[in-house]
Every structure is written in structure tokens, then in C-alpha cells.
Amino acid sequence: MKIQFPLLALTLLCSTLFQGCKNYSVSLNDKTVYTPAPLFTNYQIADVKLHACVEQTIYDLKITKAEELTRLNCSNAGIISLTGLDKFFALTELNLANNQISDINTLGKLGRLDVLLINNNSIKNPAPLLNLLHLQQLDTTYNPGMSCKDLYQLAANLQHQKPDLKFPEQCSKS
Structure with a gap:
């Protein structure tokens, strides 16, 4: 039971960190592991x-x-x-x-x-x-x-x- 608490805390910490970085690319050892989706631009409005x-x-x-x-x-x-x-x-x-x-x-x-x-x-x-x-x-x-x-x-x-x-x-x- 004691092992589960640190694992849960670590999981929550990582989840929080990744959520805070959702608008940024994330790299590990010079390798990109996450790139956010680009902002939507596929529209044409005349006005x-x-x-x-x-x-x-x-x-x-x-x-x-x-x-x-x-x-x-x-x-x-x-x-x-x-x-x-x-x-x-x-x-x-x-x-x-x-x-x-x-x-x-x-x-x-x-x-x-x-x-x-x-x-x-x-x-x-x-x-x-x-x-x-x-x-x-x-x-x-x-x-x-x-x-x-x-x-x-x-x-x-x-x-x-x-x-x-x-x-x-x-x-x-x-």
C-alpha cells in the first residue's frame, strides 16, 4: 500500500506538468515526444x-x-x-x-x-x-x-x- 501512494503522487505530478505544457513541444534527449496541434486556420472569411x-x-x-x-x-x-x-x-x-x-x-x-x-x-x-x-x-x-x-x-x-x-x-x- 505504501508503494501505491508515491506512484499515484508521481502520476499526478507528471499529468499536471504535461497539462501545463500542452501548448508547447516536449523533447526528451533531443527527441520530440509531443507536439501540440496547430491552431485552426482552414477557413476563409471575406469580411x-x-x-x-x-x-x-x-x-x-x-x-x-x-x-x-x-x-x-x-x-x-x-x-x-x-x-x-x-x-x-x-x-x-x-x-x-x-x-x-x-x-x-x-x-x-x-x-x-x-x-x-x-x-x-x-x-x-x-x-x-x-x-x-x-x-x-x-x-x-x-x-x-x-x-x-x-x-x-x-x-x-x-x-x-x-x-x-x-x-x-x-x-x-x-
């Missing part, structure tokens, strides 16, 4: 500001595969286009508030979204949102030109989930 936001998030979170990016906050970034964002199909939370977005077709391909904040943009057609069947929170306020018909349909589709849906002023039912 320079969206690209910069995604790139910074990948760097900060040490993302090595597209499916590892599940949360993205690109609010107040001056984004105009979302083309290419669908590469990150595993997104569950996306904040695009306070940008200059008008076309949200790409969002319809992000079917895992639970939280979507697209308030204070220039969105007129919310139809792509009808593909988002897991939404728990949606904010579309301050999109003055947004049509309401598809938002009402979305609310009906999601009513059993009791989501927190915030619609533009022109779509508020009295």
Missing part, C-alpha cells in the same frame, strides 16, 4: 473585421479544430458580411450585436445556436432564423427594417421551449 474577430478568438482559446469554436463574441466590430462563418458549425453562442449586418443567410446554417444576439444591425429578412430550432435566446431589437412575419413563425415554432425572444419595436404585439 476583414469578422475575420479578425474569429482569428483573435481562435488564438485566445487555442482552437485547433472548427468544432472547438462554440462561443463567439464579435459585437461592436464593424462587421458587414457573415460569409464564411458557417465553417464554424458547432457555434452555440454568437454575439453580433451593434454591427452593420444586413444579410443573415449564413446564420441559417448554424443549427446548433442556442444564443444569438443580432440586435442593432440593418437586417431586413429574418427568414434564415427559421432554421435555428435550438434557440433559447434571440435578440433582434433595433433592426428597424426587419419584417415581422418570419419572426412570428419562429416564435410559434419555438414556443414549447419557452425561449427569450426579443423582437424589433415594429414587431411587438400589443
Whole structure:
């Protein structure tokens, strides 16, 4: 029994050391025994500001595969286009508030979204949102030109989930 404790302690110590070094190559006797996966770069996003936001998030979170990016906050970034964002199909939370977005077709391909904040943009057609069947929170306020018909349909589709849906002023039912 006494031998097991030092072995357990040594195992825990090694595990902790390797976990702390997961972003570094590890060599033993000039032979590399571990090299971390490279950061994910296999994507093309046309909008320079969206690209910069995604790139910074990948760097900060040490993302090595597209499916590892599940949360993205690109609010107040001056984004105009979302083309290419669908590469990150595993997104569950996306904040695009306070940008200059008008076309949200790409969002319809992000079917895992639970939280979507697209308030204070220039969105007129919310139809792509009808593909988002897991939404728990949606904010579309301050999109003055947004049509309401598809938002009402979305609310009906999601009513059993009791989501927190915030619609533009022109779509508020009295």
C-alpha cells in the first residue's frame, strides 16, 4: 500500500506538468515526444473585421479544430458580411450585436445556436432564423427594417421551449 501512494503522487505530478505544457513541444534527449496541434486556420472569411474577430478568438482559446469554436463574441466590430462563418458549425453562442449586418443567410446554417444576439444591425429578412430550432435566446431589437412575419413563425415554432425572444419595436404585439 505504501508503494501505491508515491506512484499515484508521481502520476499526478507528471499529468499536471504535461497539462501545463500542452501548448508547447516536449523533447526528451533531443527527441520530440509531443507536439501540440496547430491552431485552426482552414477557413476563409471575406469580411476583414469578422475575420479578425474569429482569428483573435481562435488564438485566445487555442482552437485547433472548427468544432472547438462554440462561443463567439464579435459585437461592436464593424462587421458587414457573415460569409464564411458557417465553417464554424458547432457555434452555440454568437454575439453580433451593434454591427452593420444586413444579410443573415449564413446564420441559417448554424443549427446548433442556442444564443444569438443580432440586435442593432440593418437586417431586413429574418427568414434564415427559421432554421435555428435550438434557440433559447434571440435578440433582434433595433433592426428597424426587419419584417415581422418570419419572426412570428419562429416564435410559434419555438414556443414549447419557452425561449427569450426579443423582437424589433415594429414587431411587438400589443
